[in-house]
Amino acid sequence: MTPEELSSVVNTTLAEAVAAGDVVLDTLPDEVRVERPKSREHGDWATNIALQLAKPARMNPRQLAEILATRLSEHAGISAVDIAGPGFINITLDAAAAGQLAQTIVEAGDSYGHNTALSGHTVNLEYVSANPTGPLHMGHTRWAAVGDAIARVLRASGAAVTAEYYINDAGNQMNVFAASVLAAIHGEPTPEGGYPGEYIQELARQVVTERPEVKDLPRQEALPVVRELAYTAQMAQIRKTLAAFHITFDVYFSEKSLHDAGKIEEAVSTLRAQGHVYDHEGAVFLRTTDFGDDKDRVLIKADGEPTYFAADAAYYLSKRDRGFEEKIYLLGADHHGYIGRLKAIAACAGDAPERNIEILIGQLISVKGARLSKRAGNMILLEDLIEWLGADALRYTLARSPADSPLDVDPDLLQSKTNDNPVFYVQYAHARACNAARNAEAHGVGHTAPDGTSGFDAALLSHEREEELLAHLAKFPNTVARAAQLREPHRVARYLEDLAAAYHAWYAKCRIAPSVHEDGTVEEVTDLNRSRLWLNSATVQVLRNGLALLGVTAPEKM
Secondary structure (H helix, E strand, O other), X not given: OOHHHHHHHHHHHHHHHHHOOOOOOXXXXXXXXXXXXXXXXXXXXXXXXHHHHHHHHOOOHHHXXXXXXXXXXXXXXXXXXXXXXXOEEEEEEOHHHHHHHHHHHHHHHHHOOOOOOOOOOEEEEEOOOXXXXXXXXXXXXXXXXXXXXXXXXXXXXXXXEEEEEEEOOOOHHHHHHHHHHHHHHOOOOOOOOOOOOHHHHHHHHHHHHHOHHHHHOOHHHHHXXXXXXXXXXXXXXXXXXXXXXXXXXXXXXXXXXXXXXXXXHHHHHHHHHOOOEEEEOOEEEEOHHHHOOOOOEEEEOOOOOEOHHHHHHHHHHHHHHOOOOEEEEEEOOOOOHHXXXXXXXXXXXXXXXXXXXXXXXXXXXXXXXXXXXXXXXXXOEHHHHHHHHOHHHHHHHHHOOOOOOOEEEOHHHHOOOOOOOHHHHHHHHHHHHHHHHHHHHHOOOOOEOOOOOEOOOHHHOOOHHHHHHHHHHHOHHHHHHHHHHHOOOHHHHHHHHHHHHHHHHHHHHOOOOOOEOOOOOEOOOOHHHHHHHHHHHHHHHHHHHHHHHOOOOOOOOO
């Protein structure tokens, strides 16, 4: 019995009590929440529904709990119901009902853990969005890993998610970038305020290879050519690095496209129509102080040039126009000031800042012993970290800690093959379970009996370690849902570590393959062996599904 099925049983029991006149309620809850009790002594599942409904039912919580407990204890699949404290209902499933989860998981396959907690939500999730003037570096690494994991848990929880990369390809920074590459083409020093590093030399060589004549063009003619070619090459390199980090964006959105399509002016007109734009000393302002900002923001400068803030406003409105009710921004540690500004844009546009926009700030990471890139000169590049530590280890480590706290990564730990290394511990549990299945199958243990009948008997999974493992497996869908609702994929990582521990403990006590005696004879394969293979396969599936949500591979051999 899954937690969802038990929730339905409790809700149905409540409805039956109301229909019988034992409980008086005007409306029934849409669903009943069941959770794992902190202590296994308190049963398999617990619900506080009696405490929630006592007031509208005009009953003492414990009295309501007793009515429900009496009815629940008669339900097939439930072996015991106890009442604790002021009215908590603790439920213990019988072995068959609990063990049935193993078969449910295997049959669900990759979809186990998926849920409907965010069904109907349409989300634009923007993250990384590094300037296309250089390679991705360590400052982009955390949100690259965590942002992609957030997208995955949101989708697994029913949300329609578009992962988006905003390309800051407009403004003077692109001119400085082009001038830096052009200087490299001509063998000149980096211009003052320009971009240094070997990667600029590499871009210069790529530009010349593609357009040799650019060396002979007048500077003003050469600059736009160099700008476009170097930009294209740099974005290709960024995409290649992201792919090596197991990240694919649905949309790469160009800031320049907003300018070219007149979206900046259109955004100013839209905001003016909302009554929040005013003119002052030749400039155009958005009255963001009406919504908590520390000062009003300039949209159009007195010389007629739009500001970056105007582009931010146009970009926000573009997301809304494209049908995204919820817009999530994942920003770096130095972007706290953007929170008030972006929420003010939402409010000025007529949206509800508390519902239509969410801004998450990720704190910095440090990697002990990481070296500055020879290519970039003053940066630690993401591609170097991937080559050094591996995409799996880096992604898992970044995803397993809350993004709003600083993180110091220990490369020695990440590269160790010990249980102290969390990613190794979880991946090894998966590989060990795969090996256990291969070994069992080599000894004639399959998911079905030789005569083709089902070899699964859920009631046989009654060992203490099996009950514990099944309990962990049952928590996975709710863990995914909470990770999505709270934007905290580290909950999945910590869950996987607990599951791996439960699996290792079960593996040490419960054999899947038949025993081999000293004389070489092998015990007969029974339904217990087959049922344990189902439980083993269920664990493989959940470990694989959980690692996939973090963008980490699940090796079958280590």
